[in-house]
């Protein structure tokens with residue numbers, strides 16, 4: 063808890079100091095005020111949705127309804143995955159909500175392993191809600207805490223702008239590899255959410271980027287579309303088919319485009335004067 067407060071305070075101070083020292087000359091910072099406040103709204107909508115969806119997900123677990131909980135698992139996670147660069151600022155909650163078994167000494171058997179993926183393991187592997195009654199309560203407490211903390215947060219502009227690339231790196235590192243949703247194989251839902259979260263940031267910044275580098279916008283728009291076209295093939299009933307149905311050819315296309323997007327989007331901070 064102490065570490066967390068120090069961390070956010072440091073970020074807030076760094077942000078305030080940046081505003082103060084750059085003063086009136088800080089053209090990029092001023093340009094970013096509009097996109098930043100719009101992004102804050104987007105994140106607030108997502109954390110509110112996360113709380114609502116988690117309430118229903120947890121209710122299904124408390125009722126012992128494995129099938130219902132399974133059907134709610136992937137859609138509930140999406141609002142979290144869309145805003146992951148901001149959620150990750152609260153590393154204690156991010157760990158409690160979204161860690162993987164590999165992060166713990168005793169893996170799935172470790173009592174410190176909590177959150178969505180512990181529950182995913184119970185639903186798909188243990189086929190029971192019994193082992194995760196307490197973890198379900200904890201998850202709801204944690205997402206409510208996340209919502210409250212994010213609502214109080216002054217968003218650091220470099221985190222928001224850097225978030226477009228960070229989300230693509232997340233896709234490359236944990237979704238294409240199929241590491242994240244290994245028990246449920248709902249990886250494509252998370253992929254979509256990370257992708258949408260990245261595109262949201264990019265879209266908000268696009269007018270600023272277009273002024274500086276129109277060719278970048280043309281190229282990046284095409285890469286976003288290429289990824290979306292592949293994802294579209296796997297959409298079904300408002301969601302996605304299992305990750306195992308992704309063909310090797312499509313996996314290669316996704317991987318190539320996502321890595322290009324991650325690399326290109328990582329130049330945005332410099333382009334907008336935040337480095």
Ligand SMILES: [Cu+2]
Nearest residue numbers: 143146160242
């Ligand atoms: Cu995640």
